[in-house]
Amino acid sequence: MIRSTIAAAALLASVSLPVLAHDHHSDGLKSAESPAVLAPFDIIHTKISTTGKVATFHMAVSGKAGASTPTATGQLAGSDVFSYVWPTSINSYDVGFEKDAGILALAVTAHPDFDDTPLFDENGDGNRANDGNLWHSHWVVLQPNDQCGKGALGVVDIPEGQTPRLPKTWPGLPLLLDSPGWSPTFNGDTVEVRVPFDSIGVVEEASFDGVTAGLRINQSVHAPLLCVVNVMDIASGDLSLPGKTNK
Template structure:
């Protein structure tokens, strides 16, 4: 993958009740996006990701349901922000190729490969606790509408918290990665298939937010 995913630095800092997720790459952030395949099944997602030790409960999911991560993503073959019209054309369902933010909950899933992560699936018939802006996909994902900024070599997204203390006490890491929708659009729905770079080198979540 090119310099736009060559991770140089990742950080989180807090200002009042806002957590600012920031990442620097050696190239132009957001320059590359996946090639469209024309359908959801088998389509790709490019992402800038901050895995954290924050309990998913703090943003609306079940307690201890996996690794909570903030992700800035782009994917031309589907739109998963149904409440927001990012390109301003009056249609909220055609914006997937624009960079946008998500909360996702990750767990290791052997169906994605040895030690590979996947966004946690919601089993058929299950009714887990979900955020109000959950986009309706059968996975633990939230589409809160916080617009990321991608300028020069920097990706940044500002996220409000009711209790900013949960951020200050957290550990985190930085990852640039590619994900892929399962060809059968079935469990697992969304696997991490390419890890381009990890800030810590081993996904140990050693980072500490700055105030």
């Protein structure tokens, strides 16, 4: 059901890409370069691989990964988020949320107008509340939400007064979003995140896709709070999650 839901959302967004092999990135999903997509977000390769109990989430683009970040607006409402995202078939329960809460995705994001990693001081200046402009990682739970736009996805809101199951590193925002503190690594055209799992089998059995996208904070908390407003690229072309871990 999740796979068909996000496939429908992608078709409504009318985003598609042909598939083309690239010699310098092996396995996973390979995609054609697209002149219509900004090079730092033009996906050419996506994969998830495991070694021991660590999963490496890998994405390569046709330009320099991480080279472009949002322009600061000076306020939270209406501010932008840029992201590299791995939607997966992993159940939300396996990383600390309620079971079957939505589409679980690992995201690497940057957003200069707010900080959502209150446990970590990414820039090392002694202030843990001013690091949102630096690329960092999240688990997010996504669902289609027409309030974000016809067929668009949003990060799932936590309704006022409800206390769902949440990861220990949940940052306190009214969203199904976790800030686990795994630092992404950028190297030329590639971004990677190494993620430890107690039960690595849930990753080894998973399917995945790759997405680059812009998100936006809405004016009020449950409008919803965080919407996907600009899908830049999709590795598979249709968000069908065709990738298989270690394949």
